[in-house]
Amino acid sequence: MSTTSPATTAPTRRPAEVALVAGEVVLDEVVPARAGWSAVVAAGDVLTIVDTEGNQAVDCLLYAASDTAERYSAPDTIAAQRNVFLTTGSVLRSNRGRALMTVVADEVGRHDTLGGACSRESNSLRYGFHTQHQHACVENFLAEGARWGLGKRDLVSNVNWYMNVPVDPDGSLGIVDGISAPGLRLALRAEVDTLVLVSNCPQVNNPCNGFDPTPVRMVVTRP
Amino acid sequence: MSSSTATTAAARAHARAQEGATAASRPFVPPGTWPHPRTGSAADVPPDRLVWAEALGAGAATSAVLARGTRVQLTDVDGGACAHVVLLRADAPWERLNVADTVKVLWQAYLGAGHVLLSDQGRALATVVEDTSGHHDVLCGASAGRLFTTAAAKHGLGERDVPPSATFFQGVRVADDGSLSAPVNAGPGRSVALRLELPAIVLLANSPHPLADPATATTGTLHVLAWPGGATRPGDPQWTSSPEARRAYENTRTDCLARGTA
Structure with a gap:
């Protein structure tokens, strides 16, 4: 497993070609493999996420930029749409029931709301204590969130874009091989000014990244 | 016209006369004065061993601070309770x-006997040690955000400290397409007991x-x-x-030994 790949893959397509919703390009950044990332997406702007090399889990939390005590709530989102999968039309709701972002396009078909983020601590339970010092999404969330004044208590169940977590009839649930592919995109429209906190998942012990974490690309357009 | 609470002495007498009344939602203090039937593992507990006894009607919330090892039994009295727990x-x-x-590490979305409720630090917070219901939910959370916020505030905690909750006695199931069933209740008299693995x-x-x-x-009423x-x-x-459970228990026990609280 390479952990020394180049920090970025130079985008070969212009951002306006990549964006799923046309508009003025206001942000175009590559999130290196295993890295954290964050940005405020203004109300009405659209964030396109590109799974550059395929099957790369993108762990994602959302906060109302005006008051970060209001944040993405998996249960509010799941209950409101009566479905555990996210795809086009899904509204990402806050702990106060308000719409933070809407999935306005999705080339994959479904994304996970149940699995949460990997952490050093949960890795020790899932794979053994030898994994305790491997990099993990919670480490990214804590480091990236600190830049905005967020701390541990601000971390809750997150969205896992591109991650495939089926639930069997008996309730068995697990992270299985992904259904994404190189270049597949999704787009999120901000309904309010939204702080988007991302961990480009560094997990190497399960198939959520195809056992090979890779970069993803973030493009924000203003329609 | 003078009322029965027009003077301090009358107001005091009026206040003191109220103690005999009861309510759908109330604690029993001391807990050994619990007047209702006890079932399951609670049936054999001597009354003076109880540390918490409370009835909760619709819309009620409460909280307690409990020691490591405490058993907490929840009973759905009428078959309509919906116990949201953080x-x-x-x-x-x-x-x-x-x-x-809790669902990912244990490879199981539905809570039942033997399920370990995990903390975010890779430790066991509680174990489901009894379950005569089989219908629970950790996907949809509580429509009780305000109830939890005020309950948390009494422990010096704020809205940011309240994570997604677990729900007992109203279970949903996930179909292949990800859609959710309506909540299902197992009927009256069902109970769940948790063993707290941490204070x-x-x-x-x-x-x-x-x-x-x-x-x-x-x-319905929750006991x-x-x-x-x-x-x-x-x-x-x-x-x-x-x-996975074994490592969670090992983490919990090691941490409690290190803190001197095992």
């Missing part, structure tokens, strides 16, 4: 219930499941009883119920 570690409340890890702040609300039909759903006991130990079959 657990935070009492001696370090930034460590708290993590429902995502915990327990936040508890009895309010409708988010997917309950508001036109027909009514929330809460708690008494001291031991945490899960090596040699208990539960300790080795799965490799």
Whole structure:
């Protein structure tokens, strides 16, 4: 497993070609493999996420930029749409029931709301204590969130874009091989000014990244 | 005209005369004065061993700080209770219930006997040690956000400290396409007991499941009883119920030994 790949893959397509919703390009950044990332997406702007090399889990939390005590709530989102999968039309709701972002396009078909983020601590339970010092999404969330004044208590169940977590009839649930592919995109429209906190998942012990974490690309357009 | 509370002496007498009344939602203090039938593992507990005894009607919320090893039994009296639960570690409340890890690490979305409720620090917070219902939910959370916020505030905690909750007695199931069934209740008299593996702040609300039909759903009475006991130990079959559970218990026990609180 390479952990020394180049920090970025130079985008070969212009951002306006990549964006799923046309508009003025206001942000175009590559999130290196295993890295954290964050940005405020203004109300009405659209964030396109590109799974550059395929099957790369993108762990994602959302906060109302005006008051970060209001944040993405998996249960509010799941209950409101009566479905555990996210795809086009899904509204990402806050702990106060308000719409933070809407999935306005999705080339994959479904994304996970149940699995949460990997952490050093949960890795020790899932794979053994030898994994305790491997990099993990919670480490990214804590480091990236600190830049905005967020701390541990601000971390809750997150969205896992591109991650495939089926639930069997008996309730068995697990992270299985992904259904994404190189270049597949999704787009999120901000309904309010939204702080988007991302961990480009560094997990190497399960198939959520195809056992090979890779970069993803973030493009924000203003329609 | 003079009322019966026109003077301090009359107001005091009026206040003191109220003690004999009762209410649908109320604690019993001391807990040994609990007047209702006790079932399951609570049936054999001597009354003076109880540390918490409370009845919760629709829309009621409460909380308690309980020691490691405490058994907490919840009973759905009429077949309509909906018990939303949040657990935070009492001696370090930034460590708290993590429902995502609870389903992911244990490879199981539906709570039942033997399920370990995990904290975000890779430790067992509680174990489900009894379950005569089989219908629970950790996907939809509580329609009780305000109830939890005020319950948390009484422990010096704020809105940011309240994570997604677990729900007992109203179970949903996930279809292949990800869609959710309506909540299902197993009927009256069912109970669930938790064994606390860490000292915990327990936040508890009895309010409708988010997917309950508001036109027909009514929330029934919830009974809460708690008494001291031991945490899960090596040699208990539960300790080795799965490799993931075993490591969670090992993490919990090691941490409590290190803190001198085992």
